Amino acid sequence: MNFKERMPVTISAVAVILYALFLIKTRNAYQTGLLEGAQGLVYTAKSMLIFIVIFIVTIVATLILQAIIEVVRTGDEDIDDLEDERDRAFELYSLKTQTLANGLSTLLALVLLWAGYSAVLAIHVIFLGNIGGLVFGEMRKHLLYQGE
Amino acid sequence: MAPRKKNARKIANNIRRLRFENGEMTQKALAEAAGVSRQTIIAIEASKYAPSLELAFEISEVFGEPIQNVFSYPPLAPSDQ
Numbered sequence: 001m002n003f004k005e006r007m008p009v010t011i012s013a014v015a016v017i018l019y020a021l022f023l024i025k026t027r028n029a030y031q032t033g034l035l036e037g038a039q040g041l042v043y044t045a046k047s048m049l050i051f052i053v054i055f056i057v058t059i060v061a062t063l064i065l066q067a068i069i070e071v072v073r074t075g076d077e078d079i080d081d082l083e084d085e086r087d088r089a090f091e092l093y094s095l096k097t098q099t100l101a102n103g104l105s106t107l108l109a110l111v112l113l114w115a116g117y118s119a120v121l122a123i124h125v126i127f128l129g130n131i132g133g134l135v136f137g138e139m140r141k142h143l144l145y146q147g148e
Numbered sequence: 149m150a151p152r153k154k155n156a157r158k159i160a161n162n163i164r165r166l167r168f169e170n171g172e173m174t175q176k177a178l179a180e181a182a183g184v185s186r187q188t189i190i191a192i193e194a195s196k197y198a199p200s201l202e203l204a205f206e207i208s209e210v211f212g213e214p215i216q217n218v219f220s221y222p223p224l225a226p227s228d229q
Contacts, residue, residue, distance in 0.1 A: 002187055084184040085200050086191065145187075147196030 003070050004081055005145040008094075008138035010066060014058050015138075019131045022051050026124070040120045048127055094141040098133035105129020158195045160220045166211045181210040 025047065029035055034043050106129065109122035167173040175193070179186040182203065191197035192207075199207070199219075208215040 004185070005187065082185045084188050085203060086184070086188045086197055147191060147194070 003067060004087070005142070006066065007063065008142040008145070010062055011059060012135045012138045012142070014055065014062060015131055015135050018051065018055050018058065022047070035118075035120050040118070041123070044120050044123055048123075090141045090144045093144060094137035096137075097140050098137035101129050101133025101136060102126075105132070157222055157224065159198045160195060160222055161192065162218055162220075163189070163193045163207065166213065166218060170211060178207070178210060182206045 029043060105126050109125045113122045167178060175189045176186050179189045192199050204215055204219050208218045211218060
């Protein structure tokens with residue numbers, strides 16, 4: 001597996017680990033009543049924005065670290081990161097999976113709102129759909145790279 | 149007419165043989181000449197990825213061979229028809 005083919009695994013792993021930590025934090029907030037009423041929406045928006053920033057920083061840092069390890073391991077400074085038609089095709093398959101998950105989660109959130117559940121829960125369902133879509137999309141890309 | 153089975157066949161190729169007949173050309177050299185990554189050449193060679201028509205022509209051009217000498221599509225077996 002080269003650097004480019006390892007990227008989907010890295011992104012998925014980081015997303016799963018950070019989302020697990022986010023869920024623990026959300027559960028604590030729920031138990032202490034921080035998700036109630038209008039302040040619950042503000043708290044949710046703030047914690048999700050923090051998650052997104054941490055996620056982007058962690059991904060960039062991990063990929064830089066992986067690139068350095070690759071250069072040290074192979075001794076080749078010219079990492080094969082050229083994007084060609086195969087990468088673009090796999091990216092489209094991945095995007096299709098992500099779009100499906102995002103669409104389903106949005107639909108489910110609307111149904112929950114219609115059924116009288118809180119807006120905070122609906123936002124969390126959409127957020128889970130986004131993270132799940134990202135992970136499934138990246139895993140699909142990984143399987144395609146492996147020739148499955 | 150009965151519908152054909154999807155993905156019943158894979159595009160075969162003679163890239164490995166042609167590389168060796170062309171001065172033991174490396175996969176990296178072929179990738180650079182065709183404008184794709186080495187991983188893509190490896191995947192095409194192993195029939196794990198079917199290239200676009202444009203890339204198939206590019207690869208054929210690198211070897212100076214007509215496309216049918218580089219890529220082939222095996223005929224359907226009677227059981228697949």
